[in-house]
Amino acid sequence: MGNLLTQSSTSGKNQLEVAIKCAEAAAQIIRLRILDTFERDSKIKLGLTTKNGWNDRVTEVDGEAEKAIIEILESEYPEHGIIAEESGVQGSISSPFQWYIDPIDGTRNFASGLPHTCVSVGLWQKHAPILGVLIDPIRNETFTAVNGGGAKVNGIDVFASEEGNLSEALLGFDMGYNPEQGNFLLTAINELWPQFQSVRMMGSAALGITYSGCARLDLYAHHYVQPWDIAAAIIFVQEAGGLVTDLNGEKIHPHSGHILAGSPAIHKVFMNSTADSKWRKSVKNAD
Template sequence: MGRFQTDVEVSLKGRANVVTDADLASERLILDYVSEEYPDFGILSEESEPVAGTSPYTWVVDPIDGTRNFAEGIPHFCIVVAISDGDQVVCGVTYDPVRDEMFAAQRGRGATLNGEPMQVSDREDIDEAVLGFDLGYDFGQAKHLLELAADVWPRVQGYRLMGAGALGLAYAACGRIDLYFHHSLSAWDIASGVLLAREAGGAVLDRATLEDATLFSPGLIVSNPSLVKQFLALTEGSTWRSM
């Protein structure tokens, strides 16, 4: 937070995909700490090369999710730290430092927001739902996502595009938005969010297979089972679903 709304060094990793020196500093702080505490764990972190461990567990880290927001002074970004066992997340946190909100989950033990139990939306009719999505950096798929959103728009209350996929998943997990979907996310974007939503009673599907999502599912559909079923019916046959 000491770096937020100050002059940060911004570099491009790809078209519209930025990294700042604050991302790198945050990552170094996190990785130094977890490596000292658990030196045998592997590491999968956005701004570093993967590190193989001797343990079955891997730290999965996004030092700042929503970096574009952070760089532009928009107060909507977070930090993700999770632990996976193979392709399954066993515990994870998404921390929003602006609002001092800690979304946390452990497999089989539920999900919490600042220590209080949370659950996905209990809305049962998609006509009453607010949906969230983000566009990512796959511009071909983003075009088809916008076409899908236009087709679905008359049946929902509204959309929210907030520019931080990990917070989008956390907001779906705690019921602030009713359903979240995306087509192009990395493991560090979704690591905690998959578990948060599942432990909060949600269905978390891989967009391509419609099976339960794993750490390496690039596209997700997340909500309560009823809204997921209705969303799938509404979007059946869409180009975005078939890509």
């Protein structure tokens, strides 16, 4: 935790305080925009308006929330690099400190009015995660993790599932945007069923991974993720005592492209059970 405590920002805040400030600024923009939508027209139902209208709306909110985060980071840590979903690489790409930010993870959920989305802010130093902060603006939940400091939800320590029996496990997945891999995933789930208790499609990789770190899910897997989707959630699972790797069981990093996280025991069983699936093989071939 030394890096966290010694790396003060221009205002004197430590890195966790800055990350929380960033995530809360974006979360507040999301909350106000949702309230504003209902106040302007009580007939508007999230997800039931015209597609173009909501696509435009989401793009506007994404951009506004991301801008708020970047402005804070550029002010507090002008020498750091930033990798953002909407605006790409900002600041110093050569800096050992890189911030990964996703202003709205679960954009499709947000556009459809499904209350399952989050702001994600993660900081890595070279190849090691320093901290992760995720805020669910709808449920008012703040997920934080610091290297060596454990994982917390609203300040309360949480831990990954210790479930070891696949028949009792709740698994989380997401389809992604590759139809072939999505079909392979459904086939893999069908082949496993009914060996596990149940399955959930999350619509937010960041929350899915994070939920696997606080035992809301026993395991979460995704075959196509972006760096800003997973950078903050990785350390949350690790600090909660969970196991997080790529889908090949290799060491995870923000640019891995796929992820498997949760109970160490279920992780092992799942890896063995899906070793010959077309879904897992499609990931290996993509690598």
